[in-house]
Each structure stands twice: as structure tokens, then as C-alpha cells.
Amino acid sequence: MEAKKKLLTRRDFLVSAGGAAAGLALATSGLGILTPKAEGAMVDLPEYPWTEYFNKPLDVERVRHLGAENYRAGQGCCEGAFRALLTELGEPFSFIPPQLMNFGKGGVVAWGTLCGALNGACAAVSLVYGGQPMTLIVNELMAWYSATPLPLEAEHRSVAGNPLCHASIANWCKVSGKKASERGPRCAALTGDVAAQAALYMNQMLEGTFVPVFAMSEETKACYDCHVGGFADDTLGKMDCKGCHEGH
Ligand code: HEC
Numbered sequence: 001m002e003a004k005k006k007l008l009t010r011r012d013f014l015v016s017a018g019g020a021a022a023g024l025a026l027a028t029s030g031l032g033i034l035t036p037k038a039e040g041a042m043v044d045l046p047e048y049p050w051t052e053y054f055n056k057p058l059d060v061e062r063v064r065h066l067g068a069e070n071y072r073a074g075q076g077c078c079e080g081a082f083r084a085l086l087t088e089l090g091e092p093f094s095f096i097p098p099q100l101m102n103f104g105k106g107g108v109v110a111w112g113t114l115c116g117a118l119n120g121a122c123a124a125v126s127l128v129y130g131g132q133p134m135t136l137i138v139n140e141l142m143a144w145y146s147a148t149p150l151p152l153e154a155e156h157r158s159v160a161g162n163p164l165c166h167a168s169i170a171n172w173c174k175v176s177g178k179k180a181s182e183r184g185p186r187c188a189a190l191t192g193d194v195a196a197q198a199a200l201y202m203n204q205m206l207e208g209t210f211v212p213v214f215a216m217s218e219e220t221k222a223c224y225d226c227h228v229g230g231f232a233d234d235t236l237g238k239m240d241c242k243g244c245h246e247g248h
Pocket residue numbers: 219220222223224226227231232234241242245246247248
């Protein structure tokens with residue numbers, strides 16, 4: 001049991017007939033664990049949840065730097081944020097191929113729905129925490145993103161009002177006077193900021209100091225209480241209703 005608890009090394013993950021030999025070959029050739037060339041080698045990932053492998057605080061500024069750098073390297077916002085967090089979390093998280101999250105760029109292949117940086121950061125949170133801690137962190141991250149002028153250190157900062165790429169880009173264009181196609185440097189910085197915020201919340205959860213601070217506005221709360229599970233009970237969502245609907 002104790003042995004199972006310790007952080008597994010790269011070579012420990014290799015099991016199967018010939019796994020030891022393959023592992024040795026891998027270790028000496030320096031090939032990545034998931035390279036197709038590792039024929040016969042199997043990756044034996046630890047059982048989920050992996051919460052116990054997140055046992056020391058993340059370097060928030062390093063995550064911010066990596067997120068922006070990953071975006072600039074062409075990975076897109078979603079993979080960029082996801083990869084930044086996996087890199088800083090280390091093994092076994094870093095065994096997950098971050099390309100998994102590439103689809104999320106531009107709010108899912110440019111559909112402008114959920115901001116990819118959020119999507120990727122939330123996926124990393126979900127890999128660390130299941131259940132209630134995940135829900136608390138993701139909820140806070142969604143609310144923080146919706147209400148915060150982003151990117152944090154930029155000349156032109158804008159508030160999305162909801163977690164949608166569509167609104168985020170549109171409001172940034174309005175504030176900056178730039179074209180959406182000029183969003184690269186802005187989305188790079190934003191990718192870093194969102195990944196860093198997720199790292200900050202995970203650190204707080206680890207240290208037992210996490211306290212949600214974002215609450216729904218009174219106005220939205222009233223609509224929500226009636227329309228989401230209340231008297232009308234005819235829709236779902238926690239986004240600020242006024243971004244898209246008139247009151248009545
Ligand atoms: C006391 C309950 C209640 C509250 C509070 C409430 N609604 Fe409604 N709303 C209704 C009912 C009932 C209808 C009509 C039936 C339906 O569409 O579900 C309706 C209809 C709607 C519709 C459908 C289109 C329309 O205008 O008829 C929208 C959109 C809507 N509400 C949004 C909102 C928003 C946004 C708020 C808050 C600013 C809000 N509602 C507050 C009960 C409520």
C-alpha cells in the first residue's frame with residue numbers, strides 16, 4: 001500500500017511482458033513514454049483519482065509563463081492552458097497527452113463557446129480533483145473569468161461578462177479597437193492568466209485556505225431562482241442573464 005502511494009517514476013509505469021526491456025530501451029534512448037515506437041510497452045497509469053500526487057504547491061508564475069508560451073508556440077488556448085498545468089503538476093499528470101485538449105481552441109474549434117483557456121484549465125483541475133473540490137474550483141474559475149478585466153497585465157483589459165469566447169473576444173475588440181484576428185498576443189496572455197488562476201485555486205485547496213468569493217449578482221439570482229429549477233424551471237445556467245436577455 002505504501003509502495004503504491006509513492007510517486008511512481010517513469011520506468012515504474014511500464015508493465016507487460018517485455019515491459020522491463022522496453023522500459024530500459026526507453027530510458028536509455030530518451031524516448032517519451034507514449035511514443036508509438038515503444039512497441040510492446042504498456043503505460044500503467046495509477047488508479048484515478050490522482051489527488052494524492054498533487055502534494056506540493058504549484059509555481060503560479062511559472063504556470064502563467066508556460067501558458068502564454070504554449071499559446072505562442074501554436075498549441076492554442078485550450079491545449080496551452082492544459083499543458084502548462086500538467087507540466088507544472090509533473091508525473092503522473094504529465095503522462096496525459098495534452099493534445100487531447102486541442103479541440104477547445106477558439107471556444108471549441110472557433111465556435112466561440114466556452115473559452116478554451118478555461119476549458120483546458122478546468123480539465124487539468126478535474127484530473128487532480130474529482131467531486132466537490134473540482135466543482136468548487138471550476139465554479140470559482142468560471143465566475144472569476146466572467147467578472148475580471150483580462151488579460152491581467154495588458155494595456156487593453158476587458159470583461160467578458162460570461163465564460164464564452166464569443167463575448168470575451170467581442171468585448172476585447174470593443175475596448176481595444178483591434179480586430180478579432182489580432183487577438184494572438186492578448187489570448188496568449190489570457191491563456192497564462194487563466195491557467196495561473198487555476199493553479200492558485202488548487203494551491204489554496206491543497207493548503208485548506210480556498211474560499212469562494214464570487215457570487216451571482218442579485219439580479220441574475222432572481223432570474224435564476226425562477227427559471228433554473230424554480231417556478232418556470234425551463235432552462236439551465238449561471239451566466240449573467242442580462243448579457244443576452246432583457247428582463248421582463
Ligand atoms: C417569478 C419568476 C420569474 C422571474 C423572477 C423571471 N422570470 Fe422570466 N419568465 C417567467 C415566466 C413564468 C415566463 C413565461 C413562461 C416561460 O417562458 O417560461 C418567463 C419568460 C422569460 C423568457 C422568455 C421570453 C419572454 O420574454 O417571454 C425569458 C428570456 C426570461 N423569462 C428571462 C428572464 C430574465 C433574464 C429574468 C431576470 C432578469 C427573469 N426572466 C425573471 C418567470 C420568471
